Amino acid sequence: MLKIINHGCNGKMGRVISRLVSEKSDCKIVAGIDKNPSSSDFPIYTSLKDVKEDADVIIDFSFHSAVPELLKNAELKKIPVVVATTGLSDDELCTLKEAAKTIPIFRSANMSLGINILINLVKEAAKILQNNYDIEIIEKHHNMKKDAPSGTALMIADAINEVLTEKKEYIYGRHSKTDTRKENELGIHAIRGGTIVGEHEVIFAGHDEILTISHSARSREIFAIGALKAAEFIVNQKPGLYDMNSLLEKG
Numbered sequence: 186m187l188k189i190i191n192h193g194c195n196g197k198m199g200r201v202i203s204r205l206v207s208e209k210s211d212c213k214i215v216a217g218i219d220k221n222p223s224s225s226d227f228p229i230y231t232s233l234k235d236v237k238e239d240a241d242v243i244i245d246f247s248f249h250s251a252v253p254e255l256l257k258n259a260e261l262k263k264i265p266v267v268v269a270t271t272g273l274s275d276d277e278l279c280t281l282k283e284a285a286k287t288i289p290i291f292r293s294a295n296m297s298l299g300i301n302i303l304i305n306l307v308k309e310a311a312k313i314l315q316n317n318y319d320i321e322i323i324e325k326h327h328n329m330k331k332d333a334p335s336g337t338a339l340m341i342a343d344a345i346n347e348v349l350t351e352k353k354e355y356i357y358g359r360h361s362k363t364d365t366r367k368e369n370e371l372g373i374h375a376i377r378g379g380t381i382v383g384e385h386e387v388i389f390a391g392h393d394e395i396l397t398i399s400h401s402a403r404s405r406e407i408f409a410i411g412a413l414k415a416a417e418f419i420v421n422q423k424p425g426l427y428d429m430n431s432l433l434e435k436g
């Protein structure tokens with residue numbers, strides 16, 4: 186029985202995690218953590234340091250500024266963490282990399298299988314098209330999202346840059362830009378509205394042809410399923426930083 190702490194348990198994703206876990210027989214939520222506690226069938230705390238229950242793993246869908254304190258306490262308690270929260274600053278990312286020297290940490294800005302396949306496809310396309318095609322990324326999310334651009338858009342952009350001979354400079358939107366597009370630019374554009382779960386489109390625009398590779402999330406369950414798979418995976422790993430590739434390689 187996998188004993189899980191649900192960090193951000195009262196949020197949109199935290200609630201999906203709790204629901205999916207309640208439908209499974211091989212794992213359970215032993216405690217939740219949220220800055221806005223409410224009643225639940227598991228105890229809810231405002232910090233990991235107060236949690237009394239024994240746990241194998243923490244799943245985190247919260248807010249970027251909550252991540253350093255979570256990791257500090259996870260290190261003290263030696264509990265592996267799945268970090269799904271996006272919008273981490275450079276300093277917060279440094280803290281995460283340091284913590285991964287002590288505990289196993291799984292981090293991905295997108296826990297869906299589809300996005301991780303999209304990244305592999307986009308890398309192949311970028312290798313071939315890098316000289317003659319302009320690359321732009323468009324992401325669309327619900328009106329409650331607090332970070333922009335999405336962690337996924339940045340993850341896709343970084344994956345593209347990894348395979349390019351000449352690295353691109355990220356351009357966030359084109360408002361007030363009066364000059365024409367430069368070859369070394371990679372445009373990243375965010376749209377917010379309604380209940381859009383998550384859409385990502387990578388456009389390779391060439392002379393008289395456009396290749397578009399896109400992914401559309403139709404429910405939050407796809408992220409929760411991926412996070413639960415990551416949780417099962419991480420509990421058996423040594424300290425270090427893991428991502429979706431580690432999970433895909435495992436098969």
Ligand SMILES: NC(=O)c1ccc[n+]([C@@H]2O[C@H](COP(=O)([O-])OP(=O)(O)OC[C@H]3O[C@@H](n4cnc5c(N)ncnc54)[C@H](O)[C@@H]3O)[C@@H](O)[C@H]2O)c1
Nearest residue numbers: 193195196197198219220246247251269271294295296408
């Ligand atoms: N990696 C993925 O696949 C994936 C998928 C969906 C969402 N996300 C990310 O997960 C995060 C949460 O998304 P959401 O839609 O559930 O947001 P949300 O705002 O609905 O929920 C966040 C929850 O975290 C809690 N929280 C905030 N600060 C906290 C703190 N300091 N300590 C404890 N709890 C705190 C809030 O009270 C809230 O209940 C976002 O960063 C989002 O981008 C990632």
Ligand SMILES: O=C(O)C1=N[C@H](C(=O)O)CCC1
Nearest residue numbers: 271294295330335336337383
């Ligand atoms: O709902 C969100 O917020 C999501 N955020 C992730 C991101 O920033 O990439 C993934 C999709 C959903």
